[in-house]
Amino acid sequence: MSQGAVEIKDLVKTYVDDRGRPTFTAVKKINLHIDNGEFMVLVGPSGCGKTTTLRMVAGLEKITSGTIAIGDRVVNDLEPKDRGIAMVFQNYALYPHMTIFNNMAFGLQLAKKKKDFISEIVGRTAKALGLDKMLDRKPQALSGGQRQRVALGRAIVRNPIVFLFDEPLSNLDAKMRVQMRSEISRLHAELGSTMIYVTHDQVEAMTMGDRICVMRDGLIMQVADPLTLYRQPQNLFVAGFIGSPPMNLLKGKVEQRPGGLFFCEKAENNALSFPLEGRLQPLASKYVGKEVVFGIRPEHISNEPKAGSSTPVTLNVDIAEPMGSESLVYLKAGSGNVIARIQGEHVFHMGEPVAVQLDLDKVSLFDPETEEVIS
Ligand SMILES: Nc1ncnc2c1ncn2[C@@H]1O[C@H](COP(=O)(O)OP(=O)(O)O)[C@@H](O)[C@H]1O
């Protein structure tokens, strides 16, 4: 296996109390391969086990069972400092009484590197990060964004085989977050190192990851590149997690009608029905009379006819959020609203009927029992 690849096999973490009794299993036998030089994002809601997984890779948390290998070495029993990793935390974890220079140099000083070498590499890295004018300052004299850059610089100077990031941008304001996001992506392109990046933010995951590992409750729900996750979610969880606003997920049944197969929403009033034409027909045919979940993304509902679209369905506007070049239109359905992202500078009024068409190529059907996609 090449030097910077990370192989996680049957990894389990059960936390124990101070008497060694198990309290909580945070990671439930996960398997994940990360290629040398890959930018892998671990994403999922708070508490799903992302930090626990990353800390086991870093060597900061004991592994309950399974193995982690970096390159050719199983690192289970290696000290963090011997693993060739560097970690960047959410809270920066800078030493408040040390100058920025010393904060960045600290790891190298501990490793007994030569003074000249340290000055050179810290100076060069600080310059690249725009910190060269503030090397004499203490952390409290820096803005949040600058502190986060110091934390990044401290990791870079150690020249690790694998960078580990745990929500490094969540303490920054929105604008700074976007800027740092592209800086980290550029850093990855320049260094070509393996990076494992933890976030709960799906936009961050989608914009930064070569591949994304979606986690829930200590399990991996899907691992794929961003477009595959977006186009082919394997289960309801991923479908609802990736995309903003998320995919509309309607509960209902497949019915055989004179005109063919239809998806019929389960609702007392205003139940929607959509024809299951084209590629959906063979998928739905196994579910005639049975329950399915019909998934359609807001951007695949349109008020203009397009090749491959369904027969138009007229729905009434509940509310609309105009955003300039597009509007998010909440359309009344039987069991709530269906959100459509409609392109163009339209004005929509409450109660107004809109004839919409669904891009049937983009619909996903799910089995409500297994929660898996029907394929
Ligand atoms: N020391 C601990 N003892 C018991 N449970 C813990 C401990 N640390 C974390 N947990 C639990 O493990 C789960 C996963 O935590 P964590 O890996 O921090 O999640 P994430 O980073 O995805 O938000 C959470 O439910 C958390 O409460």
Ligand SMILES: [Mg+2]
């Ligand atoms: Mg965490």
